Amino acid sequence: MELDFILSKEEKKRAGKTELIYDLVIIGGGPAGMTAAVYAARKRLKTLLISRDLGGQVLLTSEVENYMGYQYIEGRQLVNKFREQVRHFPIDQEIGEEVQKLSKEEEIFSILTRGGKKFRGKTVIIASGKKSRFLNVSGEKRLIGRGVSYCSICDGPFFEGKEVAVIGGGNSAFEAALDLVKISPKIYLIDIASAWRADPLLVEQIEKEKKVTSFPRHKVKEIKGDDRVGSITIEALDGGQIKSLFVQGVFIEIGLVPNSEFAASLVKLNQVGEIIVDCSNRTNVPGLFAAGDVSSVPEKQIIIAAGEGAKATLTAYQYLLRSR
Amino acid sequence: MALLKGDVQNEVRERFKKLTGSVRLVNFTQKIECHHCEETRRLTEEIASLSPKINSQVYNFALDKERSQQYKIDKIPAIVVEAEKDYGIRFFGIPGGYEFNSFISAIYDVSRKATDLSPESKDKISKIDKPIHIQVFVTLTCPYCPAAVQMAHKLALESEYITSDMIESAEFPHLVNRYGVMGVPKVVINEEFGFEGALPETSFVDEIVKAYKSTTEAKDEG
Numbered sequence: 096m097e098l099d100f101i102l103s104k105e106e107k108k109r110a111g112k113t114e115l116i117y118d119l120v121i122i123g124g125g126p127a128g129m130t131a132a133v134y135a136a137r138k139r140l141k142t143l144l145i146s147r148d149l150g151g152q153v154l155l156t157s158e159v160e161n162y163m164g165y166q167y168i169e170g171r172q173l174v175n176k177f178r179e180q181v182r183h184f185p186i187d188q189e190i191g192e193e194v195q196k197l198s199k200e201e202e203i204f205s206i207l208t209r210g211g212k213k214f215r216g217k218t219v220i221i222a223s224g225k226k227s228r229f230l231n232v233s234g235e236k237r238l239i240g241r242g243v244s245y246c247s248i249c250d251g252p253f254f255e256g257k258e259v260a261v262i263g264g265g266n267s268a269f270e271a272a273l274d275l276v277k278i279s280p281k282i283y284l285i286d287i288a289s290a291w292r293a294d295p296l297l298v299e300q301i302e303k304e305k306k307v308t309s310f311p312r313h314k315v316k317e318i319k320g321d322d323r324v325g326s327i328t329i330e331a332l333d334g335g336q337i338k339s340l341f342v343q344g345v346f347i348e349i350g351l352v353p354n355s356e357f358a359a360s361l362v363k364l365n366q367v368g369e370i371i372v373d374c375s376n377r378t379n380v381p382g383l384f385a386a387g388d389v390s391s392v393p394e395k396q397i398i399i400a401a402g403e404g405a406k407a408t409l410t411a412y413q414y415l416l417r418s419r
Numbered sequence: 420m421a422l423l424k425g426d427v428q429n430e431v432r433e434r435f436k437k438l439t440g441s442v443r444l445v446n447f448t449q450k451i452e453c454h455h456c457e458e459t460r461r462l463t464e465e466i467a468s469l470s471p472k473i474n475s476q477v478y479n480f481a482l483d484k485e486r487s488q489q490y491k492i493d494k495i496p497a498i499v500v501e502a503e504k505d506y507g508i509r510f511f512g513i514p515g516g517y518e519f520n521s522f523i524s525a526i527y528d529v530s531r532k533a534t535d536l537s538p539e540s541k542d543k544i545s546k547i548d549k550p551i552h553i554q555v556f557v558t559l560t561c562p563y564c565p566a567a568v569q570m571a572h573k574l575a576l577e578s579e580y581i582t583s584d585m586i587e588s589a590e591f592p593h594l595v596n597r598y599g600v601m602g603v604p605k606v607v608i609n610e611e612f613g614f615e616g617a618l619p620e621t622s623f624v625d626e627i628v629k630a631y632k633s634t635t636e637a638k639d640e641g
Contacts, residue, residue: 146565147619155562170562171520172430191537191620210539210621240602240615249561250602251588323601344601 102207117143117187119411120216122194123354125151126397127222127387128403129177129350139230143214145189149181150174151224152388153397163398173397178403189214192367194223197358199380202418217418218411219360221370221378221385222404225395230262234318235347242324247271247346254279259344260327261285262315268348269293269301275346276304283340285310285329310338318345353389365391376407382418384411422461428469428576431523435470438530444475445499447483447492454590459496462513466522472530491624494591500525500572502532507575512587516559521585534573540624544578547631553583556598556605563617567604570623581627609634 117140121131124146135142148154156170165173189212196207197219206214225243229235235243244250245260247270255278261271264286275282284301289312291298301307316328316337326341353368363371363379370378370385372392378385386392386407387400422429446463448456455570460477467475478494490499498510500522506529507560514522528534555569557564568585575583588595589605598607606623612630 154566157562171517189537190535191540191623193619193621208621209619210625212539240605241599242601246563248601249558249563252558252560253595253601308467323599402574 104132109144115141115215116203117141117214117216119143119218119220119408119416120145120204120214122146122197122206122220123151123222123224123387124149124190125154125222125224125387125400126177127224127400127404127407128183128220130401131220131222131386131408132181132404133184133288134405134408135411136186138408140408140412140415142186143189143216144181144186145192145194145214146206146223147191147193149178149190150191153177156397158233159397189332194357197221197361199361199383202382204382218382218384218414220376220404220411221355221362221383222387222388222400222407223357223389225353225388227347228349228352230315230347230409232315232317234324235322237325238318238320238345241322242320243318243345243347244341247274247409249347250344250346251275251278254344256280257329257343258341259283259346260340260342261346261348263291263348263350264288264311265292265348265350266297267350268346271346272301272307273297273304276306276382279344280306282307282329283310283342284308285313285315287312287314287332313338351388355389358383375410376403377410382414421465422458423465428465431466432469433623434523434527435472438470438472438527440472440502440530440532442473442526442530443499443527444473444526445486445490445501446475446477447480447487447490447497447499448477449480449495453495453550455515455587456496457497459513462497462515462522471639473526487608496590497622498522500513500529502529507582508572509582509627511582511584511588512590513559514585514587517562518557518559518568518585518587521565521572523570525572528576532576534576534579536573537620540620541577543628544574544581545629547578549580549631549635550576550609551627551631552609553581553627554586554594554598554607555567555584556586556588556595556600556607559586559605561603564604566617567606567623570618570620571606574624574627592616594631605622 119135119140119142121128122145132144139346153170153174192208195209198205204216204219258281259279260283275341312332313329316330319326330337372385372390376384384407386403388395444463448460463475467473500508555568555571571583575581608630
C-alpha cells in the first residue's frame with residue numbers, strides 16, 4: 096500500500112508563503128478587489144488577496160439602491176453576496192492584514208504587511224479604497240475615542256446633553272449636525288470653505304435650527320483636553336481672529352483620503368493622493384494596476400469600482416501573457 | 420408579532436442551514452426594571468425557532484441565582500451562546516441593529532466549533548494560559564462595531580482562557596462611565612488595557628497578546 100503523508104492546508108500555507116511568487120496580488124477587499132479576485136480565479140491566475148476586511152466601505156453603507164440586480168439591498172447583504180462569490184474560487188486570502196510597503200525589485204513586486212508577512216507577485220492590483228480624512232491638528236489623534244469621533248451615528252449617543260462641534264461642510268457633516276440636534280444643546284458647525292457643499296435641502300434644515308451656530312471660513316487650529324476633549328481653537332480665515340469653543344465632542348466629517356501611502360514611493364499619485372491610472376487601469380509602473388476608489392477613476396461608486404476591478408484583472412492578464 | 424421580519428427570518432434560516440453542531444442560547448432576564456429584557460428574550464426564542472440545531476433556555480436573573488452564578492452573569496439582559504461547553508461568549512444588552520450580525524456569526528462559529536482566524540492568529544493565542552476577559556462596547560448604530568465583537572468572540576471560541584462580552588452602551592450607562600467610553604467600538608481587556616476602533620485581525624490579536632504579557636509580568640513581579 097502506498098504510504099501517504101498529508102500536509103494540512105495550513106501547514107502548506109506556512110511553508111510555502113515566502114517562496115511562492117503569485118501571478119497576481121490584489122491589495123484591498125472592497126468591490127474592486129473582490130471583483131478582481133473573481134476574474135483572476137476564472138483566468139486561473141495564482142492569486143493572493145490581502146485586505147483588512149472583505150467588504151470595504153460597503154460594510155459601512157446602510158442601504159444601496161443603485162447596484163444593478165438589486166432594487167434595494169443593505170450594504171452588508173451585498174457584501175455577503177460578493178463574499179459568497181469569491182468563496183467559490185480557490186484563491187489565497189490574507190484577511191485582517193494591512194499592507195505596509197509595496198516595492199518592486201527587478202521584475203517582481205514585494206509586499207510587506209504590518210503583521211510582518213512578506214509576499215511576492217508578478218503583477219499587483221491596488222484596490223485599497225479610501226478612509227476618513229484626518230484634520231491633522233494637535234490633539235486630534237491623542238483624543239480619538241475621548242471626544243474626537245469620525246462616526247457621528249456610532250458615537251453620537253455618548254454626547255447627550257453635551258456641547259459639540261462638527262467639522263466639515265459637505266453632506267456628511269450636515270447629516271451629523273442634524274443627528275446631533277436631537278440630543279445636544281449646542282452645535283458648532285465649522286468649515287474651511289465659504290460656501291457649503293451640502294445639498295440645499297440639508298442646508299435649509301440646518302439654517303432653521305437655533306441650536307446650530309455656523310463658522311464658515313474658519314479652520315481648526317487645535318483640539319484641547321487632557322484625558323478628554325475640553326475645547327477647540329478655531330481661526331477665522333479673514334482677519335485671523337482666534338476663538339475658543341468649549342465642547343466635549345468633535346465630529347470630524349471632512350471626507351475621505353485614498354489608502355495609497357504604502358505605494359507612494361513607487362507609483363505616481365495625483366494631487367489628492369489617488370493612484371493615477373489610464374483607462375485600462377495601468378499605472379506608470381509596468382505590472383502595477385489600480386482600481387476603485389484609490390485610483391484616479393472619476394466617480395466613486397460600488398458598481399464602478401466593481402467594473403474597474405474586472406478591467407484591472409483583464410489588463411493584468413494580458414500583461415502576464417505578453418511578459419511570458 | 421415577531422421581532423424579525425419575514426425576509427430577515429428567511430435569510431437567517433438560509434444561513435443556519437450550514438450549522439453543523441447544536442447550539443444553546445441561554446438568556447437571562449427578568450420582567451421589570453430592564454430596558455430591553457423582554458425583546459432580548461423574544462429575540463432568543465425567535466432565533467432558536469429558525470433552526471432545529473438551536474435550542475434556547477430562559478432563566479430569571481434574580482430567581483435562578485445558581486444559574487446566574489454558574490454563567491457569571493452580573494447584568495441583564497444577557498445571552499450566552501454555547502454548545503456542549505461554555506466558550507465564554509456573551510451578549511449583554513440586545514444584539515440588535517448592526518450587532519444582529521455578530522449574534523448570527525457567533526451562533527454559526529459555535530455550531531461549527533471553528534473560526535476563520537488565520538493560522539498565525541491561532542498560533543499566537545494558543546500560547547495564552549491565563550484568563551483574558553475582553554469587553555467590547557458598541558452602539559447599535561455603529562457599522563464598525565460588529566468586526567470588533569466578532570473578532571473577540573472568535574478568540575473566545577479558540578481559547579480556553581479567553582472570554583468575550585458584547586456590551587450595548589445604551590443599556591449599561593454605569594459601565595460607559597466606569598470605562599470612560601466616548602467612542603465605539605471600545606475594547607477593554609482585563610479591566611486595565613484596551614483600545615478604541617476596529618482593528619484588523621493581526622493588530623487585534625497583537626493587542627490581546629500584549630495585554631496578556633503585561634498581566635503576566637505584573638503578576639510575576641508582585
